[in-house]
Amino acid sequence: MDFDLTEEQRLLRESVERLMTDRYDFEQRRAHARAPAGWSGEIWAQYAEMGLLGLPFAEAEGGFGGGPVELMIVMEAFGRGLILEPYLASVVLAGGLLRHAASAEQRAALLPALIAGERRLAFAHAERQARYHLADVATTARREGGRWRIDGEKSLVLHGDSAQQVIVSARIAGGRRDRDGIGLFLVDADAPGVRRRGYPTQDGLRAAEIGLDGVEATALGEPGAALPAIERVVDEAIAALCAEAVGAMAALHALTLDYLKTRKQFGRAIGEFQVLQHRAVDMFVELEQARSMAMFAALMAGEADADARHRAMAAAKVQIGRSGRKLGQEAIQLHGGIGMTMEYKAGHYFKRLTMIELLFGDTDTHLAALAEAGGLLV
Amino acid sequence: MDLSFTSDEIAFRDEARRFFRTEIPEAIRARAAAGEHLAREDIVTCQRLLNARGWAVPHWPREWGGRDWTPVQVYLYQDEMQRACVPPPLPFNTSMVGPVIAEFGSEAQKQHFLPKIANLDIWFCQGFSEPGAGSDLASLRTSARREGDHYIVDGQKTWTTLAQYADWIFCLVRTDPAAKKQEGISFLLIDMKTPGITVRPIVTIDGGREVNEVFFDNVRVPVENLVGAENRGWDYAKFLLGNERVGIARIGTSKERIARIKRLAAMEQDGERPILEDRRFREKLALLEVELKALEITQLRVVANERGRARGKPDPASSILKIKGSEIQQATTELLMQVVGPYALPYQSEPEAGSNEPPLGPEFAASAAPTYFNWRKISIYGGSNEIQRGIIAKAILGL
């Protein structure tokens, strides 16, 4: 057993944390948010320079060769900085699909520009009726001559508005919720027949609705049996989000502690009230429990046994969802009025934690799935 | 012991229900139900309709428009109003400054202000909190210095709700810097148009614009705008804060919201079935209904107790209503967000006129997360839930 980081991992953590400290304080973050895309191109280039955009890809393919633990380290730092850039969308989700579903030739064609920060991808999967069911795909792909054509409505595409290319899931066979018959297709965002409506999300990030009317597309890998790859990538994304949430929780807890020590009412620091001390302790307990499960998620994200992996991710998401909600609510409460304002960082952490809970299955959905599967200790 | 209402009370409830649901514009009630932003005119319109019916200030003294209702009638009135999603009469006017003026103001103040306050011809905001004086309100520092027949006011208030709409502000100010904390405070009415007042908006985490900072720089206030006696303002503030006894639990609002969640959860599909058929979800809702029922009966017990109590002296048990009522309301916002699910994610500002972009996701999706965020405030303001627990510990438990 070993919870220590390797020398390389420590260096990675230090460099990402330093970037966050230098370039992502609250005021800088606001400036990044004001950029036309809603995030900073300059910072994106910085991620590229540091090798972060190539993190999960094999060294032979120009990547950094990092695994889930490296991703955890980076995402935790990103959670502290509350970054706005499309890292999850482009590197973890779309990049994950390239790793698990694309051919070596396709990767060779797409990865260099992605790793260099010149091209961003998004993953268009969710649909209005699907809720959290990954197999619920109504968008269709049909063959016409030698080409694929896609029709359908994709929804809540994370950072779908600024991606140059979109990986779209679509059905080539089967009924709406069948596990079989789903394929993955690469679409140019400005191809004829693509409709895009971008919008901000509650946590200050971006997403898009994407409509496809007979859009020409290239299949990623062999269409028809893409669901396992999608599930695997979503599991990786859940592990990444758990780490991001832990970073956000840790920063929010530190912010709250600092406030308890400095805010004075009734002639003393409010942190001297024992009742508030205990609340801060309970928040700390939530944070540490969440941290443990984010580690568990990272260690299980590469698990080949899909069933064991799903169960681990469900468990981690439940813990993170509950801890994040509790810690977030308490942080706002202990700040009093100042916690309710856009001008103060606490509320932004709270909102991101709330949205993380709702992404890729909320707490009750994962709890039900885990209970259905017989729990964790099988 | 009997939990049922008399036939008179039932007749009164039915009359209230009919009035709220037929006379108050449907469009405004629907906007309120959806958690949308209400314009100043909406709030004014509703209060004037209530006032025309004699129902804006039923709890005031009779000569100023009060109705001498029994506590049960007041309860039924509020419950029906909340269930019909009628924006309530502006609390700063009708629950806060109005009763203070009626009780402690001069005859001239009563004549001038009370009818306008009841009809919302004058909109008041509440200038109590300051950056350094939140829970510890008595540590406030905004000063009022007497100079001839004026006070010169300097300082800053904060979290002032809807100051951008207000014509006047009622303020606690320090008139005797030498006296101990509670004893040097006075209660002043200040016209927001007076030179030297600046209002700066504070945007809340839901993106809303409901609170402000209000700065006073050498603001001249005629001495006749002092309410009651100089340096007695703390007593009036305690009277004011103790006046909101019934209704703070907002049980009617929670009932309405639970009904809405059920409607929505019956429509929104999760796989093969509506969310409402999910066992865990149903149990969560049922548990909330149990807690709400318990609180409703607790509230009725507090209401029944009211009869024997002096005006302005709150029953410390009303702190139970504040704590539990805010927790239940917050829980309803969480359940609504759960129903909306992934569609809580988009930040959808209110539809602009002429925009033809359809809203994203199910009905109420746009306001689900903002309402959850915004509702965190109700355990902070009006005496935070920690302060309420302190009151119970001291005044009821004797700790």
Ligand SMILES: Cc1cc2nc3c(=O)[nH]c(=O)nc-3n(C[C@H](O)[C@H](O)[C@H](O)COP(=O)(O)OP(=O)(O)OC[C@H]3O[C@@H](n4cnc5c(N)ncnc54)[C@H](O)[C@@H]3O)c2cc1C
């Ligand atoms: C949306 C909103 C609208 C508001 N509108 C108005 C308005 O119109 N007019 C107005 O005057 N004010 C208004 N307020 C201010 C509100 O009354 C204060 O926020 C409230 O009194 C708490 O003060 P504070 O924010 O300074 O927090 P603090 O008093 O600094 O409290 C911080 C934390 O410490 C806790 N705490 C403080 N003292 C103790 C103690 N002794 N024991 C245990 N815990 C303690 C609090 O409960 C809280 O959790 C509004 C506030 C909000 C959020």
